Amino acid sequence: MRFDLTDLKLFVHIAESGSITAGAQLANLALPSASARIRGMEEALKVPLLQRGRRGAEPTEAGRTLLHHARAIARQVDDMRADLAEFATGLKGQVRLLCNTSAMTEFLPDALAAFLATHPQLSIDLEEKLSREIVQAVIDGAADIGIATDAVDSSALQTFPFRDDPLVLAMARDHPLARQLGKKRHISFADALSHDFIGMAGDSALQRHAAEQAARLGLRLHCKIRLRSFEAMCRMAASGAGLALLPEAAAIRHNGDDRLRIVKLNDAWADRKLLICVRDHDALPAHTRELIAALRRI
Template structure:
């Protein structure tokens, strides 16, 4: 049984894209060549690696086992190349870090800026995802470190405390809901969902999370407008355009804080804690362990 790096990288691309055609393009191979390589791997193992259908290709159980090892090998090769690249470009290593929206916007910028300033030869690939997807990616070796909400099931991973992340509802003090709750400090999420919301644009992980919590209550979150940042959401909320769900830290630091009423959510899921998650701290490259130590210390 002989697989080369091209075979393994091709299989990772196919599994992650869900398509042999897309995987071949990502691997810079012609489709017939890619298909032949996959058939060769299946013949060498005498077991199907992909389940092919009209919607694309998904790994079989054997394919998922191969994917796990292929990612591990690719990670080791990348680590080797990064270490050797130090002699040519000065870059010593690269860390793959996944995080949810709150960590991305509220807590990581200052911590990562200080870390990178102290480690000029390192690079960080930072990507925002839903907490449950981060846990899966870290478990599968697709990321070195993740930062997730404690609501995600990360029992199979090593976890460390990172930050408290309480969620709150924000609205203009002139908003009808604000007038109704001006003498209270908290509110149930369900009691606010009858009003128009201001949300985050695009495929924001936080927006998906907020909509998912509404669905669990059997209700719908109606977003009147979507914006790119919590700062912009605060400005729009201060104008009276609607209600916004966001980290309490983002609301408190807003330039429009004096014009906003910030109500804590009484729902249990809103009192979140963020966790650093990883597969094995001792198995991480030294520079990745140093980042974990910095995040835990901060």
């Protein structure tokens, strides 16, 4: 079966307008040509794609399946054209980079800003995801570089050390859990889950990870409030509103008035390291290898 973009766009126009005539006009095709193209598609697939009637034409079950894929292909083509159009304005390369919450907020902003300042003809498409999603995306070729924790299996990829990134609990010094701990400097996550937490708003990879760890213990992570930054979480925790689970670097950075008590977690999953993940370093474009080198130096 061989369909071209004109066939697919024509079918989308017909399905959305409810008429072969209107669809042909939208596709800038003569009606006989449009009808012939639809017949050719149906003959190639050996199934009817349109239910024709007095009121026009609507997709059959097979037609609705084709419509779904045709729309997806059209979006991909539009995205491709938009990306390639940037090269006409001087852009020389794009890097698709996926990272976890900690890398996104604590380590990458300054590093990427410095890199882009010296590489003005590059662009970076940065997105936050869970570490296991990052690894799978790099394996599948959906991302050039991933920054994920060593808690997930990345053995199918080439990896390079990026940062130590342990998770800690931050709380007010007079919080009930802080008083309960006394001089202890470590706690298990399970022992903290009876208290209210301060979480991250939105679809935060760190928040989802924390909820999953609680579920594995057969417990629930109760978030009293969700905020959009580690700084806001630390300020709220310092006021005594709850516990904040966040990277140690963020807790230390936002503890300016020393009102927070920072407690390490005993759990193995919290003692994590961040890794740079790629499929094949030597096969990457030169500008992508340069970015990896810059991230490893910082």
